[in-house]
Amino acid sequence: MAFEVPPLPYDYNALEPHIDEETMHLHHDKHHQAYVDKANAALADTDWAHESVEHVLSILETFPEDKQKVLRNNAGGHANHSLFWEIMSPDGGGEPEGDLGDAINDLFGSLDELKKAINDGGVNRFGSGWTWLVHDGTGLAVYSTANQDSPIMQSDEPLLGIDVWEHAYYLSYQNRRPDYLEAWWNVVNWPAVAERYAHAVGKVQAAT
Ligand code: MN3
Numbered sequence: 001m002a003f004e005v006p007p008l009p010y011d012y013n014a015l016e017p018h019i020d021e022e023t024m025h026l027h028h029d030k031h032h033q034a035y036v037d038k039a040n041a042a043l044a045d046t047d048w049a050h051e052s053v054e055h056v057l058s059i060l061e062t063f064p065e066d067k068q069k070v071l072r073n074n075a076g077g078h079a080n081h082s083l084f085w086e087i088m089s090p091d092g093g094g095e096p097e098g099d100l101g102d103a104i105n106d107l108f109g110s111l112d113e114l115k116k117a118i119n120d121g122g123v124n125r126f127g128s129g130w131t132w133l134v135h136d137g138t139g140l141a142v143y144s145t146a147n148q149d150s151p152i153m154q155s156d157e158p159l160l161g162i163d164v165w166e167h168a169y170y171l172s173y174q175n176r177r178p179d180y181l182e183a184w185w186n187v188v189n190w191p192a193v194a195e196r197y198a199h200a201v202g203k204v205q206a207a208t
Contacts, residue, residue: 002040003053003078005032006085014090018183020172028085031167035077035148042070053079057152076148080130080161087160087196089189096190100197107140117142119181122164131181133160133193135200157200160193 008028013021039056043049046067048056056075060068095111096104108114114133121131121144131144134156144164145151151158162184169180 002043002049003036003075005029005036005078006082008085010088010090015088015187018186019088019169023168023171026171027163027167028081032078032081035074035081039071039074039078042067042074053082054152057150058155060153072153073148076150076153079150079152080148080158080163083158083161084163087189087192088187089192090187092187092189093185094190096194098194099201100190100194103140103197114142115185118160118162119178122162122181123178125164128165130161130163132158132162134158135197135204137204140197157196157203159196159200160188 005028008024012024012028015024039053043051043056048059048063053075056071057079060072060075063071095101101111104111104114108117118131118133121142125131125144125146127146129144129146129149132142132151134141134143134151136156140159141156143151151161162181164177164181169177173180173183
């Protein structure tokens, strides 16, 4: 089946005032749709047309060079945005509980330190990209990627990613990317991130 933009799990205005309705319309309906359309066009009539986006990203280097570039940007964009909608919630914010909360405290010392590391990654990302919390096979890690590069391309499991492309924040925050990053934590869906963490830990355990 060709890739599809998943419906938003909440209303377009549900993340206000932190993320405005017009941004959500443009971001979800136009930007994400464009990544899906271009990825589908690149995969149409190939042997990989029915593969999952995660699989396509994990075998990117096996594609012919012209398709590789298109898929890096657009399959990457599809995977990143599908995660992004899912890890935000109108009932977001607060603190992660359980194993994820413990793992964050063990590695970063506190939730505030984790937020600082992720925000720094976003502020210091020159141009467009993402700032991530991932499971790298041994535990949690924070880094940023350029453009639509996905942690899946380096065999990491993305748990939480913040889109720092201007299209994600410019209407409300203009050039104030740090303000957007600060505000973003009011909509983080920690239960969804914790579920991804549990899944990533389970995968590692199953493989050993
Ligand atoms: Mn985006």
